[in-house]
Amino acid sequence: MVKNKQELLSRFKELQINISNKKFSPFYIFMGEEPYYTDILVDLLIKNVLIESEKDFNQHIYYANDIAAEQVASLAGEFPMMAKHQLIIVKEAQNFKKLDVFDKYLDDMVDSTILVLCFTNSNVDKRTNFYKHAIKKTCIFKSDSLKEEDVPSWIEKYITSAGREIEPKAAVLMANFLGTELRKIVLEIDKLFKNTDKIITGEDIEKNIGISRTFNAPELAEALALRNAEKAYKIGVYLSMDAKQYIQNISAYLFYFFSKVEIMKAAMINMGSLPSLDNAAKQAGIFWKYSTPFKNACKNYNLIQTMKIISHIRVCDYSTKSNARGNATDADLINDLIANILNV
Numbered sequence: 613m614v615k616n617k618q619e620l621l622s623r624f625k626e627l628q629i630n631i632s633n634k635k636f637s638p639f640y641i642f643m644g645e646e647p648y649y650t651d652i653l654v655d656l657l658i659k660n661v662l663i664e665s666e667k668d669f670n671q672h673i674y675y676a677n678d679i680a681a682e683q684v685a686s687l688a689g690e691f692p693m694m695a696k697h698q699l700i701i702v703k704e705a706q707n708f709k710k711l712d713v714f715d716k717y718l719d720d721m722v723d724s725t726i727l728v729l730c731f732t733n734s735n736v737d738k739r740t741n742f743y744k745h746a747i748k749k750t751c752i753f754k755s756d757s758l759k760e761e762d763v764p765s766w767i768e769k770y771i772t773s774a775g776r777e778i779e780p781k782a783a784v785l786m787a788n789f790l791g792t793e794l795r796k797i798v799l800e801i802d803k804l805f806k807n808t809d810k811i812i813t814g815e816d817i818e819k820n821i822g823i824s825r826t827f828n829a830p831e832l833a834e835a836l837a838l839r840n841a842e843k844a845y846k847i848g849v850y851l852s853m854d855a856k857q858y859i860q861n862i863s864a865y866l867f868y869f870f871s872k873v874e875i876m877k878a879a880m881i882n883m884g885s886l887p888s889l890d891n892a893a894k895q896a897g898i899f900w901k902y903s904t905p906f907k908n909a910c911k912n913y914n915l916i917q918t919m920k921i922i923s924h925i926r927v928c929d930y931s932t933k934s935n936a937r938g939n940a941t942d943a944d945l946i947n948d949l950i951a952n953i954l955n956v
């Protein structure tokens with residue numbers, strides 16, 4: 613089982629190599645909140661276990677809603693037809709009503725069967741006998757969702773691995789707009805690859821991913837970090853023109869941004885007489901390439917001010933979701949939040 617991002621990627625690469633080299637496990641369990649890695653491993657098994665002429669009789673792909681667990685276990689106990697293996701893949705296995713039938717199968721697995729259970733956005737309950745048995749006898753791969761702060765660097769690494777480049781600001785913009793779902797991110801990156809043959813810029817992101825705006829939440833955060841009131845209010849005016857679309861994105865990103873700044877400020881206090889912005893950013897989990905705005909905010913706001921800013925953001929977010937706003941419009945909330953941050 614993987615415990616952190618580095619270990620997850622290492623384990624993922626190991627499985628890729630083993631499957632490509634036809635070193636198969638008789639039973640795979642793929643689970644976790646991030647299905648992107650499962651998709652790749654399943655595709656790799658489909659490509660490597662059987663040749664095309666063997667697939668008609670020996671490759672079986674089901675959804676758990678369409679077949680009973682007992683039927684899958686029974687099929688797994690059979691032998692392949694004119695092939696070395698049979699491959700059984702069950703998607704959305706979290707929809708099986710019970711898994712104890714596979715617990716029994718684990719005691720008498722057929723070596724020629726390769727059984728794959730894919731739990732989409734879900735995990736096997738660790739308290740069950742099946743899980744306690746499976747962890748000893750199967751190949752389990754669990755992939756958790758990326759943290760928001762890790763998405764820009766993931767995007768950059770993915771693009772670099774394909775022999776392309778992206779500007780750091782563009783990676784942040786893309787992450788802020790698309791979130792943490794890797795399937796969606798990869799689809800949009802592939803779209804960018806088709807539509808541009810140079811270093812990917814923020815303009816490319818806005819043009820190809822449907823972000824039709826001059827300004828965005830990260831740029832607002834950068835202006836606020838520098839206490840650049842003129843630019844911050846300018847961005848606020850622009851975003852206010854379609855405030856309903858942007859307000860929750862703004863409050864979410866500013867909360868993320870200033871929460872990181874708060875962690876950095878606290879870390880610097882703990883460092884004593886020799887505080888380091890770079891070390892504080894590292895402790896806050898901020899990749900060095902994207903740390904400049906956070907370091908600027910640390911220079912321009914003290915810890916108490918940062919805590920007040922987070923309080924203002926919470927109030928703004930609550931107001932967007934309740935009647936607490938009174939007669940204030942979404943545009944009013946955006947501009948009031950900018951004013952409150954600049955005037956702490």
